[in-house]
Amino acid sequence: MRALDLHSLADVAHAVADAARAPALRYFRKPVTVDSKGAAFDPVTIADRETEAAMRAVLAERRPEDGILGEEEAAVDSRSGLTWVLDPIDGTRGYISGTPTWGVLVALRDASGPLIGIVDQPFTGERFTGSPDGATWTRGGETRRLTTRDVTRLDDATLFTTFPEVGTADEGAAFRRVAARCRLTRYGLDCYAYALLAAGQVDLVIEAGLQAYDIAAPAALITAAGGVVTNWRGGPAHDGGTVLAAATPELHADALALLNG
Known part of the structure; x- marks a missing residue:
């Protein structure tokens, strides 16, 4: 895939993550009804559902030919060879406990695997982004390149x-x-x-x-x-x-x- 295409797709990924912030924060550290998806406690809230809906709305407008695999709604088949993989609130147990360690996950994949990945933490304002261009951390106007630590033992x-x-x-x-x-x-x-x-x-x-x-x-x-x-x-x-x-x-x-x- 041409670099220009990936840059354009990265812009869409950031727009999806941006759209998730407001609904994710709307219910954080506020009284919210918690349902369970199964007999064992597997929590889900209106925040999960509204956040994924906001993310999908961006994709419906900007990438209608792409597939979508999300946690809260039915999968959408891809007509382009690309699929967006979404988790509106990864760490719902932490979310309902008030800890700022959950995140919004946005990935774009093709048949070979993920091409772009974003881990966004709306409460702290941190965004961690990975693509073929490398990895970055951003918060507000700050940006920093990311590399894993050189630990071998x-x-x-x-x-x-x-x-x-x-x-x-x-x-x-x-x-x-x-x-x-x-x-x-x-x-x-x-x-x-x-x-x-x-x-x-x-x-x-x-x-x-x-x-x-x-x-x-x-x-x-x-x-x-x-x-x-x-x-x-x-x-x-x-x-x-x-x-x-x-x-x-x-x-x-x-x-x-x-x-x-």
Whole structure:
């Protein structure tokens, strides 16, 4: 795809993220009804639904031939070969708890995987963007290039995951093998942990049970910042499932070996 096309598509991605900010903030740290999508607690709110609707409205106007895969509404088939992957509020549990560690996820993918990824945090005003041109952080008028940290040893690494149990019992045991080797393990940041990895603040994020809309944008961001993102077998992760995101190839290789026993 020509660079000019990607620049134009990046403008659309930013417009989608911009449209998400107002509805996402409208209900944050305010009384809001919380529903659950299943028997196990899987929260969803009017903020999730209104935010995705606002994001889709931008795409309907500016990219009507593209597909859409979002968390809250039915998928739209692509007629262009491009699909937008949207998570209006990644980290709804954090959102309803008032923590500023949720985010809006916008990704554009083709058949090969994500091309552009945005992790946007409306409350802090931070936007982390990854594309073939590289990775950037912006807030207001500030802009900074992002690169992952040059950490190659697990003994020096900071590891994040969202839930301490990390999927199934076997997956949790595999995660703990890696955690036992790392300098520091922390929990609970959802997509914000991936943004911090791209920003050079942490070194590993390991998760399981993800959907495509959870990981497409973070995968594009981290790859653009120089990191490595795969599933726990070393294959593509952008369709969901297990995810291993690492700051360097060396960390990725060592963590991958431990995950597989």
